Amino acid sequence: MTFYSPQTSSIVGSETTLKAFHTVDIKVQYRDTSGSNSATHTFTADKLKVDLSSGFDEQILTGSARFKVGLDTFLDRSGLLYRNVDPATNSGIQSGLIQYGTGVVEIDSWTPNADNSIQLQSLTTTTDLLPINKIAFRTPVIPLRVQSLTVVVGTLEHGQLTLNADENGVIETSRAHGQVNWDNGFVQIYFHTKTEITAANRTEIEAHNWYDPLLEYEEASKTYINVPVWVDSSSVRYNAIAYTYLPIDSELLGLSATRLPIDGRVPIFRVGGIGIVSSTKSQELPSAIAGTTYDLNDQRIAWCEIEDANGVKVGYDLYTINYDYGRVTLGGDFTLVGLVEPLTAKYRYQDMGQIRDVQINGQVTFTKPLTHNYDSDNTIVGSALVINDMQARYTRKFVQQAWSNQWLDEPTGTLISANYNDALYPIQVTNKGAIQEHWYIQFTDGTNFKCVGEYTGQIATGTINTDFSPINPVTGAPYFVIKKEGWGSGWANGNVLRFNTIACNFPVWVIRTVKQSEPAVISDSFQIMLRGDIDRVV
Known part of the structure; x- marks a missing residue:
């Protein structure tokens, strides 16, 4: 129910004398008790409506209205009414709205059981400020x-x-x-x-x-x-919140920022590119018994590892994973020494496909349907950096009289007659053993030599009478193999054979950005996952 304040258009005063022209009997009815035939009606109003500009048609200026209803004081703020604003905190109770064009205010919150008299304290109107739409x-x-x-x-x-x-x-x-x-x-x-x-x-x-x-x-x-x-x-x-970007320092970034956008962000999804949908889950193993096989909740997984209750990773040699059927089998010699139950299997399943469409709202469409069920809580969509086929090799083989203390790719100093015949006996490298490195072999006499890498340092010594195959301690395979048949004659103390090995890997720039803020954790970490396709022998 809505109440309107009474509006009076005019008040006219008059005085009239009444006379009786005929003799009549006057009958009078009266009551001697004031409570007789009286009643009280209570109405519940959900809104009070008052016209502050009654009698004129002008637009009210924003923030100019101030009035009282009983003991409550109401202020106008951009079309909303606030009640009993605290001058110390400038906060009040939102209690209604005001119509600037009609002057009508609608009050939906006020102090009950109080005097409802209205007192206008401030109001400014104008006829020059035209409304807009x-x-x-x-x-x-x-x-x-x-x-x-x-x-x-x-x-x-x-x-x-x-x-x-x-x-x-x-x-x-x-x-x-x-x-x-x-x-x-x-x-x-x-x-x-x-x-x-x-x-x-x-x-x-x-x-x-x-x-x-x-x-x-x-x-x-x-x-x-x-x-x-x-x-x-x-x-x-x-x-609104706007971004302000500081100039990118190429020295700190590690690459030229000339072609980067002003905000440093580049698109990661393109039509025709490769995208990966990935879901990572955790599943607690019911027990930790050696030789037991446990089924995961999902099949055709791409990655899995086991951690104990404290987050310590279980050695990869203590269990095996069946990726096709999603099964974890603890080895026969598995032991809980140094581990705390329960064990948790963390695994990931993925779908990779070619991107057909990319929308500005973030929707990515693939050329084929997904083969797994994905939940929004544990699923991410990312782009893939396609590496294509890779193969280890060696390059830049040459000889020089002495080591110049410079890792150059061209010989320096006086030429020598001794050489290694890599045309008939090429230096052998494998994908498993080769690394990205510059090497030099320096003779200590006519038959013996040492091998030094730019980053690995001296790794081994050898002789021209046997095949030289220094072992990569990470993979257990030779860095390279130099056949004894390839060595020519005429080698002297200090002579150098220089060459480079190119590893079967792909250089990837990893730039981690942390926004300016107070540290939430003491340390943090991340993982890089490589997906590889191999030729299986059936």
């Missing part, structure tokens, strides 16, 4: 963070509107329709209400001074018109 502006700092823009406006008839843009920059409500460009910070909003024109309301709509027959349009065999929602231009304000 469209705003457009550009933020001073760009780009904006997605979904960070909020626009607040005060309307003349509907109170305050609070507008938020979605991830695509679209603002869409029943009264506001707009778009924001996150990159350049340009905002454009139209205020109108889609209204169907019927026989009952056509006369009323056509009576407005903004009406134009060209504004009508047809939709689904019905006629509509966008009725303007008038906005006080002085009430418009917005809040």
Whole structure:
């Protein structure tokens, strides 16, 4: 129920003398008890409505209204009414709204059982500030963070509107329709209400001074018109979060930033590229008995490892994984020494496919369907760096008289007659043993030599009378093999054979970015996962 304050148009005073022209009997009825025939009715009102501009038709300026209802003081803030604002904290109770065009205030929260007299304390009106139904502006700092823009406006008839843009920059409500460009910070909003024109309301709509027959349009065999929602231009304000980027230092970054975008971000998904959908899960093993096989909840997994209750990784030699069927088998010699139960299997399953379409909203479409079920809580979608086929090899073989203390790829100093015949006896390298390294072999006499790497240092000594095959301690395979038949004659103390080995790997730049903040943990870590396809022998 809504109550309206009484409005008085005029008061006229008059004095009249009544005379009796005929003798009549006058009958009088009276009561001697004031409580007789009396009743009290209690009404519960959900809203109080008061017209602050009664008697004149002018627009109210934003933030100028102040009035009291009983002991409560109400203030206007961009179309909303706040009750009993604390001057120390500037906070109050939101209690209604005000219509700047009509002067009507609607109060939906007040102190009950109090005097409802209304006292207007402050009000400013104008006839020069014309209302608008469209705003457009550009933020001073760009780009904006997605979904960070909020626009607040005060309307003349509907109170305050609070507008938020979605991830695509679209603002869409029943009264506001707009778009924001996150990159350049340009905002454009139209205020109108889609209204169907019927026989009952056509006369009323056509009576407005903004009406134009060209504004009508047809939709689904019905006629509509966008009725303007008038906005006080002085009430418009917005809040947004913008990015500010510091210049990228090429020395700190480790690569040239000339071709990088200003924010340092580059697209990771492209049409025709390779994408990977990956889900990582954990499953607690019911026991830890040697020789026991445990089934995981998923099959066709891509990776798995076992940890104990304290996060200590179980040695890979203590269990085996059946990736096709998703099974973990503890070895026959498995022991819990140094481990704490329960054991947890952490595994991952994936789908890899070619990307067919990439949308600006983040939707990625593949050329083939996914073969696993994925949950949003533990699934990520990433792009893949395609390495293609790789093979270890050696390059830049040459000889020189003495070691120059420089890792150059061309000989220096005086030429010598001794050489190694790699045309008939090439240096042998394998994918398993070779590493990315510069090597030199320096003779200590006519038959013996030492082998030194730029990063590994001296790894072994050898002689021209036997095959030289220094062992890579990580893989157990030789770094390379130099056949004894390839050595020519004429070697002297200090002579050098130089060559490089190219490993069967792919150089990847790993740049980790941490935003400026207080540290949440003492240490952190990450893993790099390599996916490989091999030729299986059936």
